[in-house]
Amino acid sequence: MPILKIKIPSRWGATSSLAVATLCCFLAGCAAIHHVPAESAIATSPQADPESVRTEADSLQYQEQSEFFGVDPGFPEETRLSPLAQTDYDSLNQVFDDALAAAGDQHWEQTRDHLFALEEQLRLQQDIPDTLVAQARLSLQRRIALLRAIEVETGAFAAGSDPDLFLAQGYQELDGALPDSLRPAVGEPIPGIMADLLHWNNPRVERWIQYFTGNGRRTFALWLQRKQEVGDLMTSILKEEGIPEELIYLAMIESGFGARARSEVAAVGPWQFMAPTAKGLGLRVNWWVDERCDYVQSTRAAARHLRALHDTFGDWSLVLAAYNAGQNRVLRKIHQGATDNYWDLNLPAQTADFVPKFIAAARIGAAPADYGFTGDSPASPLVFDTIEVTQPTGLDLLAECAGATTGELRSLNPALKRGATPPDLGAYSVHVPASSAGKVEKALAKIPAERRLTWTRHRVQRGETLGGIAQRYGCSVADIARVNHLDNVRLIHPDDQLVIPMPGDLDRLARNRAEEKGHYVPPSGHKQVTYKVRPGDTLSGIAHRLGVTVTHLRKVNNIHRTSLIHPGDRLFAYRPTG
Template sequence: MLNIKIGRYLIVIGVMVLAIGCASQQGKKARWMARQLPGSSSQNFDIPVTVNDRVIAWIDYFQGPGHRHYARYLARSGRYVPHMQAILKKYGLPQDLVYLALIESGFSATAYSRAKAAGHWQFIHGTGKHYGLAIGNGVDERRDPEDSTVAAAKFLRDLHQQFGDWYLAMAAYNAGPGKIEKAIRLNGTRNFWTMIAKDRHYLRAETKDYVPKFIAAAIIAKSPEKFGFGDVVYDKPMEMEEAYVESQTDLEVIAKCADVSVDMIQDLNPSLTSGTTPSGARNYTVNLPMGTARKFSDAYAKVPDSERLMALRHTVRRGESLGKIAKRYGVSVREILAVNGLSSPSRIRKGSTLIIPTGGAAKKSARYIASKYTARPDGRLIKHKVKRGESISVIANNYGVDRADLRKWNGLKSNNIRRGQVLKIYSEDEGVKVASSVSKRPAPATGGKNYVVRRGDSWWKIAQRNGISINDLKGWNPTLADKDLKAGARLKIYQNGEAPQETPTSTTASSVEVEEVSSSDRLESMPARSLASLPTSDHSELLSMKAEISTSAVQNLELPSNSKEISYKIKSGDTLWDIARKYGVSVKNIADANDLNPKSRLKPGTKITIRSK
């Protein structure tokens, strides 16, 4: 028993000695770290510098697992630090606060967080607008190094005036001033280090580590060679000059006039998110590489206003949804939302003008922004019950929303959905109605024969069996919905000239949609090569005109209005490819119009509908 007690005492003593040893080592490391500060003291810093276990842990991280990332951020800092420090000095702030941008974004203009904070200083939308940053109309000044630094300087100045302490001000920059005020009340102290030591559950770990991480980053940045970063090659400071563009202009046009790459123009103008200068802005200032302003101005003056924009402009008509507009031009809903700075498809209004990113720098910018973009839930909440045969794409198109947003709203990790599943959709579209449609269906008439639906029947099987098209079959039986097509239901079928004459009417999403394009729907300032991006099936006439159009822009070009529906009877040996070539349409056009699988075999005698010019 005595031996057991002695053993326990020895274990306790051993743990205490180990703890004392670790504390001693940490103390030695902290003292060594303090000696590594520039000038062997903190006198070269214009902010308070405290070296403790948390700071040392972050220095160890940057030297170890985070070495590659920190080295990249440090290299990038050479480009921005001189300009940013000059702005901080102008506002009477410590210039070492510039390293907040290092831990916020790694000095990246395109940094974008899950909280939708953007740019070098990671402003969220509301705070950025409050401090004067323009966000919208193809511009996001959170990504501009000068404008965002001015906003950050004002914000940090306000926070320091509120808290009277730089550590608390930095913590508030991360968590928000209200959060830090409450943390001070809960923990009964205004000392940052005491507050995070006493706090148990209120502050996030990210906020507790924010100041230690900043101090560690600043210490290394001041003496990189002492911490293993002596071989970093710093980017050169930004050197540029300004020029003016008279009207909305594509960045690719600006690049050609300055005889530089479009990537360089985008790099110098990161706040232009749509790939163009803002719509409606006159004499807008753009940044150009040093020494190119005169060359640009001379070349730009010779470019007609109609050729300055390579993206299309679309004027929204009554009843149009963003889904229909996106489908018409062969782009995604997300790309249109992103390039126009819209938060939701329901934000479009009749008469408003949208940039359609079909080409040039606008397309490239739209793809990048859309990859990080999610439309927030807006508009009316609709609950849609998935029907047999429906897919994510079909449902998204019907409601004018994007597939990715539809997945996010419903917590879906893939496009897989099941029949009977209820989906949440935020849209102003009814979904089942197609506005401004000129689809045609046969009007009810006498005659024909009655058909009793059998078990296992579908629209396709019935149409095949009777040698008619699905479009006609549904048109003759308008009161019968897909869900009502069950054994015992009765259908009306017409054969060989019995069918009634077609009369225009409105239709539903379950019918084949033929959109009308009115004479007021024009493509403005569209270069000839932009026609290649229009869907072949809907604009074959325009594509055939392409060879006759010069490289100058096409002004006030009207889209073809009504499409014709042709009834074609399938012959032996016919394929969809042969039929599509004969009528100058796409295989997809025919398959969609007749609810066909493009790979399915065609039955001779079956009638299909072809929409052609």
């Protein structure tokens, strides 16, 4: 029998190496079957009939080989080829042996010539009405396919070739001649989530499908509508992070895609992170911001978390169980139950329901019309631009720059709890309406820094009053009560956190109040000057001395034409700075 010497390059992947090793085993086994004389193919002993006795090991080997190759020369005489057919078969086997020897010496052109001649001879025998001959022919055809597969695997990693493309083309030409287990994965990987999860259909999954299409239909319809808004954004991030996009349905069953969704155990955001988990994943959770609420930041964090869990468990059903119950709890359950099959684990009731609920949601979400969801109220996808704000800035000011409402900016930036970018983080990414980034950045650049700082934070100390706090920051009690939604200004407590409106916001409030009362509101960039009236002064003389008009003096000081000025009066005017 020829010895097959196949050189396996060190850079082959595990799948290809395993496939080649398996092919060589099959070929070696095949040669052993067809080159052992019939008389010695069965183990015998002095006390046994040579035609009917086999050892247990031989029996198992023959059974395995016969199942794959379709012929077993070790069975009794009546199941063997006729002498004429055996002669033809031996001749064809000799051609295959020549091909095998050429392949062992890496002479692939000679190998292809031998295989081509062999295939031609097999095609000439296709009409022979003999079952055993047909089985023998199928055995040869499979061995030819195995040898061609070895050629494909060897050529795939030749210098200068594209292994993935070469393998895909080579195995496509074999056209189903090999079982799927011997074919390497080429091209786009098939997500394991399909095998781990989405093929399941059992009573636990069916119960959730019935609920979502029955009593829970209105809620699920709302979830589908929200998915139209944020689905494209979230799935694009999952795909960028290498996570199956079907896992968007995890956010669906966790929060219904609610940005500010909050559970009874204080899990927050579309992915329902607890604060310690979120911080461990790099999200900011503090008095100013909660990035669990931001669709972009939280989805990237969820992708990182899911990838880490998959590295631990290697099975998406266990990943979802760990997402819900915690990694350590699921590991303990696997250890206690001596199984890593999710469906056999003794999990808490909520977790035992979690995966079937996910599968049901994913199945309906993939084809909602099949379950009677018509999508009568389509929603527009969430789109926005993102800019870097380098100084603390209120969303109301950004809305003004964008020509939008403050409500729109708050909706785009649910993570900004205080309606302003944090003062202690330097640059911060803010979402603005689509196609407005350039406009906002240009308008924002013209606004002085003192107008941007619109908020600060104050922790109430023992003995403090709202009046004293307002006086300290130069604002009013009403201003603080308004932004903190305080119904009773006397009910503040030590360690309460208050948002204090600062110059930018106070400036706008002062302007509004002054204009409502008919008072003069100076343009930005002007400073106030004061003049004390002396005996003999006139309004025109004072205006000339201060460099303003009489009309300006009358308007700023609310002086009517019939009013008089007196020595000692203080008059005010506003002049451009510098």
